[in-house]
Amino acid sequence: MNEANKRQPFFYDITLRDGNQALKKPWNTKQKEVIFNQLVKLGVQGVEVGFSGSSDMDFEACQYLASIAPDNIVISGLARAVEKDIIKVADAIRDAAKPRIHTFIALSPFNMQYVLKKEPADVRKIAVEAVKYAKSLIGEKGEVQFSVEHFGDCSENLSFVIDSLQEVVQAGAGIINLPNTVERTRPMEFVKMVREVVNVLPSDTIIAVHCHNDLGMATATTVESFFVGATQLECSLNGLGERAGNTNLYEVATSLYNCNIDVPLDMSKIYETAVTVAEMSNIPIYEKSPLIGPDALAHRSGIHQDGAAKTKGMQKGAYRPIHPSLIGRDDDEHLGFTSQSGKTAVYEIITRAGYPITIQEAIRLVPSIKEKAERIGELPVQTIVDVYLKEIYEVEGPFKLLEFKKLDNGAKEKYRLLFSFNGKEYDTTGHGDGPLEACLNALANAGFKEKLLHYEQSALGEEVKGVAADAMTVIHLSFENGETIICRGKDASTSKANVKAIFNGLNLLHNLKNAGVEIAKS
Structure with missing residues (x-):
């Protein structure tokens, strides 16, 4: 058995943080609670409840969700590698049974030079100090997660990144997150880098991936990262997130399920969750969206x-x-x-x-x-x-029903049948045990000999709109040369439905013959 098949993925949801920050109107506490409750029903193991340092509203939401969270769910908050942010997270999630401080900084050459404007050694020091500080606040009760922002852009300095991560782990980070913050290349290039980190860090370190969907390959990158050792999969509901969004949780879960991986989610809640998120975010589900569209x-x-x-x-x-x-x-x-x-x-x-x-x-x-x-x-x-x-x-053709009327109620009911064929009118009568038999008898008397092979009747109930309460008849007719036809009729009157079916059959036979269609024989 493949080693991956023995592992269970840890679904870490980022809808309330990454998804929320990308909304035109971020959620308030009550709205976040609705989404949080869906996450609980879905069975995710970890939830990043927000960025508590971003606003008072988000701090209050994080604090409230931490207070109501079930004991088995990891409750995490995001903080820059800055003391005041880390303090905010620690304060916001202190009531959670399983609190986690998630801090981050970019280690890519481009970002260190042009965004942070710092030397690599200085950035490494900031990362290590941030983790140490977070660990001192969270204590033994909780965990510290560290993210290498823009890990996907670190191919040219991967050795530096790995050395930095080893120091970060020693400083107290139990979870190392490798984000593809901006998707720029094919999945396997990123996955190869993930594999290198997995192979070097201590085996008890949890490796996470957090992929954005700029090129539409976040799901593939996340799934393949799992198969090289990433256990924590950071995803969002409906793929919400900055720009083109984050990895879609439903797609990852279903892909792993189809690979015979033990997915620890109640997957039957996926569709209702998707609908709820669409309503709450005012972002409709794209009609072509995989699984839920x-x-x-x-x-x-x-x-x-x-x-x-x-x-x-x-x-x-x-x-x-x-x-x-x-x-x-x-x-x-x-x-x-x-x-x-x-x-x-x-x-x-x-x-x-x-x-x-x-x-x-x-x-x-x-x-x-x-x-x-x-x-x-x-x-x-x-x-x-x-x-x-x-x-x-209502089959059009040379036969036209003009009138079918009951004349008397003798031992054999007698009916008058008035019809035309190719413009010539026929006025004839027929006897039978009922209107169906009498109509066929009248047609035979006029020279049109058909034999009833099969007859069914049903009422078209109110559940079918437009023709409620009509009687529907299906008749299998056999003609003199053995050809058989299925014909149908409908009318509020049962007897008229039967007769209409016969005339539809006569016209149908004529039309099919004219079209050169071979007709089955009994």
Whole structure:
């Protein structure tokens, strides 16, 4: 077994700090509490509750969240490598059962020269002194985490960084965080640097990674860093964070889950958490967002729709990375009809809308629906249903039903049937045990001999909008040459629904023959 498979990732959430500081309107204490409660439900092991030195509001929020935090969650606060910041964090999180002071400074050549404007030796000294001071305040009760800001930019002075980290660990830092503060290169370049740090520092040192998503690869970088020894994964809900955001917690958790890693989260809470965060942040979920986006379960091409339909309900889908229920999504895969779609989409959409349909009927509907999609784009479900109701239940053709009326209630009911065929009117009567048999008898008397093979009837309930309370009939008819057809009818009257189904079948047979379609025989 791979060593990584034996380790459990430690999810350290930074939504309330990194995510919050990137909002146009940062959260107040009550709003932070809502997010914090979702994190508790989700099961994250560590939460960075804020930057208590940034404002009185954030200090109060950090202090409050530390006071209500469950005993099993690490509560952390961020501080620059400055005494006053470190004091603020220590004061804010003192009531937590597992407090952690997280301090940081940049060790990259660029930042030391142009931002800090200090010599490397001086920056190293600041880092070591900050860790010592934090450790003196937090004591044995808590922990100290140190971050090498801009670690991703430290490839040219990595030896200096590693030497500095060894001193920082000796000074009392139990967690070393390696941030990709600005994503500038491919994941494996960063991962290679992480591996070097892991190999050098003491084995009991927890290595963390904190990746930003400037080039869209934060999830990949974080996941691959875990496999080279980083245990603490710093992520945010919905990927919130500065600029293009931080590593998305949902994506990392699901990726590791798919790699058979023991993910210590209640993943069924992911979707509800995502929705809550979107509402609280006023940042809508992007429709193409992996896992949680509206389109994440959508299929529009015919090939994908066919595969999705054939693997529906299975744990592994033809075109999805997980079963939606894993992350708490109750909605099934969405099949949207566009000009790229086909019969499977029609069949699934109509079936899910609550109407009966066969795959052969779906094939017949495709040209009309596709023509609309080519003009409009993706079609609303109701548009597809409207085409279905029109073309299946109101089949145009040479046969036209004019009147069907009961004449008497003898041993065999007698009905009058008035209809036209190619403009010629027929006025005939028929007998039978009911309207269906009488209609077929009347047609036979007029020279149109059909045989009933199968008959079903159902009421279209109120749950299907637009045609509530209609009776729906499906009839399998056989003609003199053995050809069989499935036909449907609907009407508020049961008897009229039956007769309409027969006439729809007659027109359908005629239309299919004219189109050169081969018709099955009984």
